[in-house]
Amino acid sequence: MSLAILVTARNFDTYKISVRNVTNPLPTLIPKARAMQGKQANNRLVVPTKLTPPGSAPAAVARLELRNLLCTEEVPRLTLIRAPAGFGKSTLMQQAYQALQQQQVPVAWLTLDNADNDVARLLHFLRLALASLNQQAVNNQALDVGNLALAVLDYAAQMQPPFVLFLDDLEVLQNSTALALIQQLVECLPQGGRIILGSRALPDIGIARLRGRGELLEIDPLKLRFTAQETQSFLQQTCQQPLSTGELKRLHHTTEGWPVALRLASLLLQECPNNSVFVEEFSGANSFVADYLAEEVLARQPKVWLEFMLQTSLLPQLSAPLCNAICAIDNSQEILEHLERASIFLYTLDSQRQEFRYHGLFAVFLRSQLQKKYPEKIPHLHLAAAKWYLQNQRPIPAIEQAILAKDWEFALPLFNQQAEHLLSQGRSRLLVRLFELIPEQQLHRWPVLQIVHMWAVAFTRGAAEAMELLTKYENDDHAEESMVAHIVALRPMLLSILDRNDLAYSVASQTVAAIADKYVFPQAIFHTSYAYVALVMGHYPLAQQLLDHQPGQTQADAGPFTSIYSQCVEGVMELMQGRLRQALSRFRLATNIHVHGINSSTNGNTMAAILLVEVLYETGELNSAQRLLQVYVPLMREQGVPEHLISGHRNLARIQFAQGERESALQTLMELEYCGHINELPRLVANAHLERARFFLLQGHGQAARDEIKRAAELCDWPVLEQQWLFANDQHTCCEAELRWQIHFGEATSAAAQLTALIAEAEQLGRHRRALKFKILLALAFFKQGEKPKALALLAEILTSAAAENSVQSLIDEGELMQQLFVHFAQEQRLPLAEALFTEPRQLITALANANNNVGINNGSALACSDQLTEKLTRKESQVLQLLAEGLTNAAIAGQLFVSENTVRTHLRNINSKLHSQSRTEAVAIARRKGILH
16 A cells, blocks of 8 residues: 655645545554655645634633643643534633643644645644644654654654643544544653643544543533533623523523523624513524524534434434334434534433433424424324333323324323323423413313313412412313312412412311312312411411321322422421421421432422421521522422412521622512512512511611511501411511511610510410510510610520520521620620620520520529439330420321320320420420430
């Protein structure tokens, strides 16, 4: 085999190269070159230089984390930056190039193009690049290709490290000899020498071997895409009109951080009068994005790949068997692997490379192209996918594909079989999405689907829309018994969500026997809803009775959502009675109910998570609370449940305020106010005003606080609301805000008189959490009016209660005035550095409470009693006590121990007698202090 190269040089900028019979692979070429070493060739190659990095894109975001990774000395000899077009490979490489230059590390750059498949041309530029690393002139001695390759590799092997060679656009190299040359160049690098490659595709240069030897650093599209913070930074630089937080999140989610899509979006936003509408509608079908993808991606692909991508774009996830079924081929796995290696916006979802998905924008673009070219194929493709899913025991995606195919005779019977099961599993968002695809007239023959539709909307789209559906179905003369049962069950829940608890209680009371036992799910929901509104209206015994004796309800029968709902209502009862530890256990249980390995219910878990945060916040676990709130507050806005909206927004705003992020805190309260306006729930607006009043008060702005309290007072009938057991307003009411203002800026003596009466009323009703808040304010009132002994004595009592339930934040939230009272208390107990302890709330409460107990200020408190038990607990009593500490009810304890509830009550009486306690909560607290519980 011979290798002949003909070069005709006309000037420095133009050249013509023809290669005849270039068949020698590099491993064969090199030994031949060594045999010819020293011989000169007569041909000379004159080509243009390409050794300058491209300019960075306008307003390029500094990729600091990735850049710093590329600039560390510990990075392996080869770095491969591989991603589709527009992911900023060259920009990142240029930033690393500049950073290394500033570190005085020798760097060289070479941008490749199609002509570099000519080995002689590639070798010439590699020699120029390597020579520039040592700032040496290139030897103009003419060499044939073999000797030139040998010279380049020998030169690279002998170079003095450290140095970095950047090779961009490597995907243009298709010549096996050229790729072999790059592989040999990597292999011969000295220790400390590095090459950074930028490529759209996976190059055939022995990547697997380098990966196995730990000599490869890979940066893929998932690492290259912008983070949410980088998206925000980029759009702030490029958009004249700033985007809201929600718009930024939406655009980041749509683009999946694809830099060029964000660049195109920023250009379009400059001409768009309405950011919100643009962000909502931006997709892969946008003409700018479509043109880019058509030119940069589709135009480069073989027709067989293009047809495959168009047909499979309808699938949310791709697997070879599924693609074979809808494309009527048998080589889908091979095509999928080719597309993934070529970085055609296809991502693998598992380590076995069996499941894939397209980038979201690319999938939308492909679907729009399919609609233009082959609209008649779309229903057949969906139907083929539905049948494959069904054959493989995957009915849920089969239903969706059948609905998309608009084959109602196939889709609706299948949907009807699965709808109730999906509802009981809490998959309401999926259900609503599916119902949106079905014309209304198609549901008339399917009453079960109508029922499920009503519930799904109630759980996701809000009570107002669900009430419209309920009224519509209720007025249907052909409504079946099952429909009536579900309407009866749903109405109290919807009325409660609409903040009409009095009407909800009245309706529930009148229809308590209207649902037959065979309708397990609606009956379970009805009894839990009835229990909740009974609690709200102050009928605690009735609420407890309804929860303890729900006919026919088991988790298996009624589904996990009903269990979550029931646990939440019981937890609310415990929370309002001041039993934070038990409420915490119950809410943790509710948030962790799973089905088939995943959270069972978005709406149920959202409800439980907001309640869990209420306790986490109160116990001072602010970091955990904030993480949950950032996820679940946006979800709760969609459902519009008043208590959870108020609680979630208020706690998030308080955490932000405590962190010094006051603008964020006020923004959160504005969002709560907005929710109140759009859902026509004035209590939400009033609570936003109350919380702003608290912020102003803590900052010393008395008049601003007074104005906010006045606005809140005008929005609601607060005397009525304060008689209701609303957990979001149990401690936080207009009355509480007014009393706090009086303590700080008005008449503390008058406030103290009112608080004394309020405490007695709350304790009589069993609302111990509310009573604790009023006691805290009373202690501050005593302190403010100069009655220091009264304030310290009451604080001692408060600290005992707080330590028992780990209730700290109600104290800390009172700000500087409470801190001053703490300092006086610490001085009284001779505790040093109380001010420093204030930064650790839980440690402070524990330290002060323990000091209080040790010196006996509590005057005979059970917590201060002797560590010696008058009589030891039996084994069964110890088991009951342990389960009690975990937050279980009497019924749950009975189930765990296989005894009756009466037996559990007997054990509890014995435990209280032996521990000298007066309640379950006190028994647990004493047992913890004595070391009985661990």
